[in-house]
Amino acid sequence: MxxxxxxxxxxxxxxxxxxxxxxxxxxxxxxxxxxxxxxxxxxxxxxxxxxxxxxxxxxxxxxxxxxxxxxxxxxxxxxxxxINDQTQFRERYRRYMELESKATSLWHFAVSVLPGLLQTPGYAGEVLAAGGLKGLDLEQQVQARMSRRSLLEGDDAPPFRTILSEAVLRTPLRDAGEWRAQLEYLAGAADRRNVALQVLPFSAGFHGLMNVDVWYLRQPEGRTLAYTESGYRGELLEETAAVERLQLAYDAVRDLALSPVESRKFILRMLEEVPCDPST
The missing domain is CATH 1.10.260.40 (lambda repressor-like DNA-binding domains)
Known part of the structure; x- marks a missing residue:
């Protein structure tokens, strides 16, 4: 509406x-x-x-x-x-974070920015700075984002699947060294037993998730929640019918994406395109 x-x-x-x-x-x-x-x-x-x-x-x-x-x-x-509206957004996001920490599995689709769970400090810093953060606030938010990565570590880490639009990987950081570090981190993450990473190429064309990042959180009691996010606000969806519609869209996008093996090769090819630091 x-x-x-x-x-x-x-x-x-x-x-x-x-x-x-x-x-x-x-x-x-x-x-x-x-x-x-x-x-x-x-x-x-x-x-x-x-x-x-x-x-x-x-x-x-x-x-x-x-x-x-x-x-x-x-x-x-x-x-x-x-500013006050942004405070309300942060309150809603805190609830999402609580649900994320309890999730038994996570699915994700990214339109233009890597998920925080797979970001390096350099990437997180540039993304957050573009949103207006600076100084101590920026440092604290980067640290908070890095602490989230522990969710995917350890023997009891939940399964995590992310589908990245090719646009995500075609938007480099200003610092080539930091961008190389981010791509290397992604390639390493794709090798983890609990992580499935897929790339949705431009050639896939139009699809049902073109305008929004989506998270799907499977809860211990068996229900799945969805969280949609743009640069301005996030919305937690708990109604079964709404979540199922988004899941169908996600399934269709997954069918269009490269396989995890081909996606890792895609990232490694991109690494070859990043200039090396001549001082190393």
């Missing part, structure tokens, strides 16, 4: 509403992102990420935008609503 819209025709979802207002105000001024960056003294790419909803920015830049556009307090109020 589409999101209900207010009488103004603008989004009522806090983060989307904030980004929409930023785009609207800049369009009214007739400014480019580069012009806005030059006038306010911030890198123009930050404003692009804020307008796309990729990041919310900090209070200092939002206050500067309020002053620039002559909207005293408006953007800061929308920013605070969006």
């Amino acid at each position: 589409p999101t209900r819209r207010a009488v103004t025709g603008r989004s009522r979802e806090p983060r989307a509403r904030f980004a929409e207002e930023l785009r609207h105000l800049r369009a009214q001024r007739g400014e480019s992102l580069r012009q806005l960056g030059d006038r306010l003294g911030w890198d123009w790419s930050l404003f692009g990420k804020m307008e796309s909803g990729e990041t919310l920015g900090g209070p200092e830049v939002v206050e500067a935008l309020d002053q620039h556009y002559g909207t005293p307090g408006l953007l800061l109020a929308l920013w605070e609503l969006a």
Whole structure:
């Protein structure tokens, strides 16, 4: 069901509403992102990420935008609503984490980003920084993400299957050395007895999971839950009919994916394309 819209025709979802207002105000001024960056003294790419909803920015830049556009307090109020909405997202995610820790098996599909369970510190750091984290907050989140990897380690680790869209592996890190380390980690993970890793090639075409990352968590009592996630929010699905529909979509995607053996070969071929550090 589409999101209900207010009488103004603008989004009522806090983060989307904030980004929409930023785009609207800049369009009214007739400014480019580069012009806005030059006038306010911030890198123009930050404003692009804020307008796309990729990041919310900090209070200092939002206050500067309020002053620039002559909207005293408006953007800061929308920013605070969006930040609060993100807090609610984190609460929902914490519940997901509890269910994940109890799961007897996990299935996963990735649209554009590797699952946290298979990320290296370098990869996690760049992904989280792109979302607006920095400093101590960034370090803490990277450490928290690394601690999750222990879920797949040990004799009692649950079976884990992930299907990675080829786009995930065609989006490298800026640091070639860190990207090489990530691909090597993936190749090693694919050898684990409890991990099944498959790549969905571009040649598979359109499919039923094109716009969302999905996790399927098999619980000890036998029921399966699904968790869908985008860059803006996550949703835990517990209704049997909804979960079954997503499972059918997952089964269809798995049929289109390369086998685990061919997928590991795919990753190793990608490793050959990454430049080696000439100092080593």
